[in-house]
Structures are given as structure tokens and as C-alpha cells.
Amino acid sequence: MRSRLRPVDLLPVSTVGLRSRPGRAALSVLGIAIGIAAMVAVLGVTRSSQAEVLAQIDRVGTNLLTVATGKTTGGAEAQLPVTAGQGVARTAGVLSSSATATLPVRVYRNDRIPSGRTGGLSVRVADPALLITLDGRVLHGRFLDAAVSRYPAVVLGSYAATVLGIPDVTGQPRVYLGDRWYTVVGVLAPVDLAPELDTAAIIGATAARTEFGYEGRPTRIFVRAQTERTDEVAGLLARAANPAHPEEVAVSRPSEALTARLAVADGTTVLLLGLGAVALLVGGIGIANVLVISVLERRGEIGLRRALGATRGHVGAQFLVESLLLGAAGGLAGIMLGTAVTFALATARGWQTLVPAYAVGAGLLAALLIGGCAGLYPALRAARLSPTDALRTL
DSSP, X not given: OOOOOOHHHHHHHXXXXXXXXXXXXXXXXXXXXXXXXXXXXXXHXXXXXXXXXXXXXXXXXXOEEEEEEOBOTTSSBOOOOTTHHHHHHXXXXXXXXXXXXXXXXXXXXXXXXXXXXXXXXXXXXXXXXXXXXXXXXXXXXXXXXXXXXXXXXXXXXXXXXXXXXXXXXXXXXXXXXXXXXXXXEEEEXXXXXXXXXXXXXXXXXXXXXXXXXOOSOOSEEEEEEOGGXXXXXXXHHHHHHOSSOGGGEEEEOHHHHHHHHHHHHHHHHHHHHHHHHHHXXXXXXXXXXXXXXXXXXXXXXXXXXXXXXXXXXXXXXXXXXXXXXXXXXXXXXXXXXXXXXXXXXXXXXXXXXXXXXXXXXXXXHHHHHHHHHHHHHHHXXXXXXXXXXXXXXX
């Protein structure tokens, strides 16, 4: 009568080695778990980061353009004419625009701070339309308007407010700007596509002309164009800003920088996935090594089973299922670990936690595949053992 091994009996038989040597089994699972965790975490963190970047683009739109000073033919930094802001505003397809300029003065918390300790902050001139063009918002206080711009009033970018130690406008705090005191009337929220404003102290054009001799030459103009005409407007802005020397004007689209970040993230993901695959391969080699040793140690058991009627297929299936169980356990542990790492990093950075479903499925499938391949040779070796040779080890 032909010997049979029921599927219901295969699992208990296959877990004998795992239950008798739990420490060795745990170390085998660890190698697979690390590889799967690395792959799941890389895909999860990348997806969460990309979702945040896409959300930034959605918030500010892809129709924001910037006009900035470029280079002259001699390589020196060019200047925009005084009429640049007006020329840009009159360009067909422009919904709104706002000119800003950097002043050669510094801002300090008080008049006792050494002049070299600027904290990386700048002073900029802006008009009241800046927030409308950038779709920015004020966290505390108010922004500059036609009335406030005439007085020594300043609005701080989010980072500038942190550096100067002014979280809000309670108590009418003051900063030392240039050689006189300015009252802080507002604190901005971070501006996604104009990070230079986060480190700036912003004053009005009237005060800048009176106190610092500002001539009205902008250094950067933010432009909000009609979405369907963005490319067309971008091609017109250089000549609109400086008709005499359009080649000295730099026009860019800030959202392209965020899109470039997505491309860089994709390239980094491929590299990190490669490292995770290496860790997974090492884990598979570890399983194969453990199972080969297990076959050698259990030759007597194999011989006894063969003598009692077990076929080569039964013995091979026992070790193959054992390797699949190790791979599955490592895959599940790796998925949970990778998800936990993704959650921790995304939470720390304020991102939405996203773990792609395909990462979970592919991780588990890869673990089973590696486990099966790793157990194939030990299973075949166990199946080829002769009962008489195996029983000699008892």
C-alpha cells in the first residue's frame, strides 16, 4: 500500500525543527524581516513624502512664476529696472503680481546684538499684494497695507520669527532693523514655494524709501498667471520686465523644483530598494544554511521516517514547507516593522502615513519566494538521503 501524507499532518511535521530550535529559527526569520522591513519602509516613506510634495503643489498651484535678476553678458549680476513690476503686471494672462526687493540692511532682536550675528535673516521690501499672489497667510497679527507701509512696521517670516524669538505679536514686540526700532505687526505661515520669505523681515516700500533710500528696483517679482496660459506668460515675462535687456532676466516656475524633488526621491528609492533586496538575499542564504544544518542534524529522523514508509516527496515537502514558514514569518514581521518605521518617520515630519498596498503584497510574496528558493536545495538533499545511510547516525 502506498504511503500517504495528509496536508493536515504536513504542518505539524514541518514545524518540528522550528519548535525544537526556536532561537535558530528566530535568527533565520530576522534576516528576511530586515530585508522586507527595509523595502516596505522605503516605499512607505517615499510615498508619504511624495504625497506631501504633491499637496504643496496643489496648495500653491502650478501657475506661479518668478521673475528675478539674471546675469549680464559680462557675468555680473544684473538689475531689474524700476518699471519691471508695472511691465509684468500689464502682461496678458497675468492675474496678479507682487514685486519684492532685498535691502542691504540687517535685522536683530535688539541693538546689543553683534553685527555679525545675523542668523541668516534678510530684510525685504514687499507690496500689499504679496500674500494674494503667493496664496500665503498670516499666523498672527496682520500683513502690510497702504497705511501700515508708511510706518516702521515689519512682518516676520516663520523662520525669522523663530530665530528672533517672537512667536506672536502679543505686547507689540519690536526688532532692531537697520539703525532704528520697528514694531512687529505680523508673523507669516511658512510659504511653500517662496522659502526665502520664511527667513525675511518684510517692510513696506514707503518706509524703505524714507529710511534706506530704496529706489524701487525689484530683485524678485512673483507672478500668478492664468493656469491655461502659464507657459505663454512665462515666455513673455522677460521682455515685459526688462524690454531693453530681456536676456538679463531669469524666469522660473517654483513648482518645477518640487517636481524635481519627486524625481530625486524616485531615484533614491531605487537605490534603497536595491539595498533592501541585498538584505533579503542575505536572509534567504541564512535560511538555506540553517536548513542544510538541520538536514545533517536530523538524518536519523529522516532515515526512521523513510524506514516507516515516508517517500522522498514526503521528506522533501517537510523541509520545503519549513522554509516557506520561515519566509512567511519573516515577511509578516518585516511588513509590521516597515509599517511602524514609516508611521514614525511620517508622524515626526508631519506627513500623512501612506504604505502602498503593493508594497505589502510584494513584500510577502518576495519573502515566500526567497524562503521557497532557499529551502529547495535542503529539501532535495533530505529527499535523496538513503534510509540505511541515515539510520547509521542513530
